[in-house]
Amino acid sequence: GAVVSQHPSRVICKSGTSVKIECRSLDFQATTMFWYRQFPKKSLMLMATSNEGSKATYEQGVEKDKFLINHASLTLSTLTVTSAHPEDSSFYICSARDQESYGYTFGSGTRLTVV
């Protein structure tokens, strides 16, 4: 089945630095990928929709300059958290659609801790 690889799985960074998270579709092409954020015991909240070759679509309240998304190829989307602050600490998950099953395949997530 479809596999989405997300890297890194955990990252700790200092306040003010930037962190890049990669999301790759391993055995299929994904023209669209989605980035979510999840707080403890809360549901997934869509941050943005990443479109290959064009600008990402951000959800209301998500800062575009804070969360930079690049979808340069059909198999790779990246999320860069710029000038990270402790309140950016969260679990970030990407996903892409599996055309065969209509389900969405999720990456394994990235636990970001900003200290």
Place this chain on the structure above:
Amino acid sequence: SQKIEQNSEALNIQEGKTATLTCNYTNYSPAYLQWYRQDPGRGPVFLLLIRENEKEKRKERLKVTFDTTLKQSLFHITASQPADSATYLCALWGTGNQFYFGTGTSLTVIP
């Protein structure tokens, strides 16, 4: 906007019993609804999709029902096992071309 409620934050059942999880939604009529499993520190894993014209869908020990009149989906795990312990999320495709997820139900199957 769409609202999804999974009315049990946590559910404990004995091994071998049937677990039933509930997902209710308002303010929308989705064309389909999905269920996912999420283990701690991991991304959700797709389990089942059920369309609005389907009353019931089965996959091995899993069964999902979809009542568009009640705006409710039920997710059943029969002959539950400790390995079924996880958080289960329902999701519907709503306006704005995105998925809306419930907050999940944490299921614990007690040996």
